[in-house]
Amino acid sequence: MQPWQPTTTHSTRVARANLLSTIRDFFDCKHVLEVETPILSVGTVTDEHLEAFETQFLFGSQGKPQSLYLQTSPEYAMKRLLCAQSGAIYQIGKAFRHEDAGRWHNPEFTMLEWYQPGYDHLALMQEVDELLQAVLGTEKGEWLTYQQAFIQHLALDPLTCSNEELNHKMQECRIDIDDVETLSIDSKLQLLFSYCIEPKIGNKTPCFIYHFPASQAALAKLSREDSRVAERFEVYFKGIELANGFHELSEPEEQRSRFEQDNKKRACAGLPTKPIDENFLAALDSGLPQCSGVAMGIDRLLMLKIDAKHIQDVINFPVSRA
């Protein structure tokens, strides 16, 4: 094949168009409004393990070049709309992550993100399941807390285990990595999860993993019943991480402190700190309605739909041909 040619087939392109139209119908029926937000932003994510593409805008209002970041997800901008009383909204758009390409990854990809005011994470999980049933024809999903998943598949309690127990479990699972002691507890949990739990869950129906450890809360509220866990969920199906959702954190002070914590972690890891999105924090100050939101990878969803083995089978021009 010539490098100018798409890596997809025509039938895959038709499948993508049909998939998008099913998704739009789904939200139309539920009176969720389709919106668009900018791909370029002054602020960006502070997550230690998320890198945004940075570009220079030569016509900034300050008269000097200004850094703009390609969004890693439309989350902050969509929450600004929610703060402006948008009501339930969804967006299908491009997101960008400055990281390697792989079987499940392309640095530029299509993301579906939606928000439901008044929903908690459990209600939104229900709606995600409905969407998957509509799009993939799956049966009702299986629900497991993060803790249950670890106990069932690894006989390890992720909320109470010691660092030594984690190292021991890594060894037992033959996860061979140099200087294991320098890995964070969360990285160890994530390795155990990807290597030993992911292959065992969500093989027949989508599996919803919820109540992640508070240290992996990202932008989710902490649970009122158990502050060790966050009201965050992920959806796994046939070995793919398909969606990530939160019962959204709405307290601006807590949000600012998480961003600052992230930047401290970045500094410790020798990474550049990132500008905090002040427009987003100002919007939270004015009041984010109680809501839940979720992001879903459309390319991965299409892979599942047509049983594709590699993400390049569903993206016309993956990064190697961009």
Added chain:
Amino acid sequence: MANYSTNEFKGGLKIMLDGEPCNILENEYVKPGKGQAFNRVKIRKLISGKVLEKTFRSGESVEGADVMDTELAYLYTDGEFYHFMNNDTFEQIAADEKAVGENVKWLVENDVCTITLWNGAPITVTPPNFVELEITETDPGLKGDTAGTGGKPATLSTGAVVRVPLFVQTGEVIRVDTRSGEYVSRVQK
């Protein structure tokens, strides 16, 4: 030798691990949405032949291994070394017993083998997929049996022992698949 970053990892890349040259068989990029990125790599150690799985932090660099394959014809053994020759340049190279290993039983004079060199020295010798060898000893077997059920052991001129059909006799030349060590057919002399 150059260093390779994890984003250059792919099947066939030769890297150093625990002081031993290795061949990458598979490389998978592992990146939870909110987590650290890793490369999960399946590796074959080229000297011991051991296959193992190793995880690297994405962005990490590892030392490359100066490993190359060359096609050389087997000449002879002096009892200690096995001598091979490049049929184009007539350059000769000697591999020791360790490099030849189990494959010694498939070495046939003038057969072209794949010799893997690490820093210019042979570390493995891979015989052709099929070799032809003479049977030096096998039970006469039952006359008239052509079904080939069961079979019987036959010792070949190199000392290799393979199972052959009952109708195959001492003195005959047979074709053997060196990857499985199985009899393929008789060869007309």
